[in-house]
Amino acid sequence: MTAPADQAKAKGAPPLEDLMQRAQAGDAGAYHRLLSEVAARMRRLVQRRAPWLKPEDVEDIVQDILLSLHQARSTWDPARPFLPWIVAIARARLADNARRYMRRMRIDLAAAELAETFCDIPTNSQAETVVNLMSVRKAMHGLTPAEKQAVELLRLREMTLAEAAEASGSTVAALKVAIHRAMLRMKGTLWKD
Amino acid sequence: MAKGTDTEGDTAALIARLARDAAPVRAMAHPLRRAMTWAVIALAFGAAMVWAIGPRPDLAERVSDARFLLEQGAALATGVAAAIAALALTIPGAPMLLRLLPVIPAAVWVGTLSLGCLRDWAQMGAAGVRITPDPACFVYIALIGSLPALVLLMMLRRGVPLAPRWTTLLAGLAAAGIGNFALRFFHTQDAALMVLVWQVGSVAVLALLAGLAGRILLPWRARPV
Structure with missing residues (x-):
């Protein structure tokens, strides 16, 4: 023993x-x-x-x-x-x-940056470097197809609103609404995680 | 002990559930014994692959060559030592120094091949140390190592992912080491530098890739809802 x-x-x-x-x-x-x-x-x-x-x-x-x-x-x-x-x-x-x-701390930081980015409409390259692509992808699961497309084109591919509108066949106004809603929803998801 | 909090109540409920569901378990065999079981499976698969592809025509001559035997012995020992180390690392309380177990056989393996390079150079000059493309080595090693890698992964998952990256790196080294060991029974490439670059190099790359995927391959199991 x-x-x-x-x-x-x-x-x-x-x-x-x-x-x-x-x-x-x-x-x-x-x-x-x-x-x-x-x-x-x-x-x-x-x-x-x-x-x-x-x-x-x-x-x-x-x-x-x-x-x-x-x-x-x-x-x-x-x-x-x-x-x-x-x-x-x-x-x-x-x-x-x-x-x-x-x-989680990094995601919180990314979420804070994301919250700021939706105010600066064209692109904010600093935010893109901070945001962890994986966590963004995860947060994107909860978005509607139109919101997902807006994030994809405006945030991940860094297109301008005009370019994104042309690529998606949508309008600048519709994209503005979609990205605004997507950012709010993603911020919520990222904070929750 | 603080008492009365909801979270401690959750823990008490979890304890009750685990105790209720506890079926008898048999203590796991020693890593050495489990590694031997794995080596038998891996070598049987390697032998089957050699038989399926067809052994090299000069095999009888090769197996009587001391240099070939030394290189093969070191490759096999590296693979088996890596498997022992990987399995031991999933046992809580096992010394982490065990991760260095394959270092000596691997040093003998690389050392023998390095000496072989010098000998080839002395005997044949620049022609003896020429590197030509031989990517088939990578494919064959990955192919022969695939089933042993899968079996070893299943065995490792019965343990605890204490050091997942080290564990899968060693598992990759074990499987690819056996893959390389089998490869040389049908692949007629004995120039030391070529073996060092394409075969040992492939083993190293596969082990590193396995190591990088450690946390994915050996995750902590999720909490039941």
Whole structure:
């Protein structure tokens, strides 16, 4: 038996290794106790590592860790201690969350730039460089075909209103309305993401 | 522990659901054993491809050549070591230094070929170190490595994407390494520089591409709604 297991036994609680082994064998009760114990420990760990996170964000990460534990529980070797195994998962989940957080920040920035661009009608090349093409494409899913075309021609291909009107067979006025609505809708989508 | 928040309530509900759905699982075999299983499948596919395409006419002569055997041994060892490392990287708690496992066989492989270049140059002069187009190498390596890559990806997805880019880079190296190993049993190209550029180069490019696609190929599984 491992040292952490001995410590846990001394406190009267079954060691995590024991619970995990029983969970691998399909013991729902042991698994419930293990997950509850892991959730409490991971909550403390996440709060310590990222004290700036809001409680709901902390809980999101804890839930991600629990799900990863669930999906990867066959990768735990009963001959090895449990804590280094779950901490490795938690670290990876935290890193993944940090990456997502950074991406969200970039999208927020892109959304702010997008909001500004619809005021400057012809083109704003600075905004085009900031906007991540992928996030724009994603946000474009919620647009009507006419709005999508307006974004495509005016923002992505950087055409002027006159050129876009000629290319699409539409009018400058209709395109102005379409791009205005599209920008508002995309801004909403990007902020929501 | 703070209590009573809605989000913690969500976590408690998630725990209850996971515990209810927990079916027994068998602990996964050691990465070394899983890599051996993969190598058997990959080599069987490689052998089938050699048989289908037709082995090179001078194969009997080649397999008695120490240089050919050394190069092939190093290519095979690189592929298998990369597979072991890739599989180990999906096990939480495994040392990340394992990613360097294929470095030694890969260094032997490239080193042997580099020495071969010098020897070819000494023996044949400029003609021995001439580079001519041989893009078929890339196609064959990708083709022979495709099924092993797919099998390895499925095996990797049973683990945890702790370092997805490193993992798929190593998986790409493993599959392409085996692809190159099989290629040389039917492709009559032994000039060291050509092998280095077109074959090792193809292996490196395929591994890099696989590495770049790491986060797509090995995503964290989504939270059930």
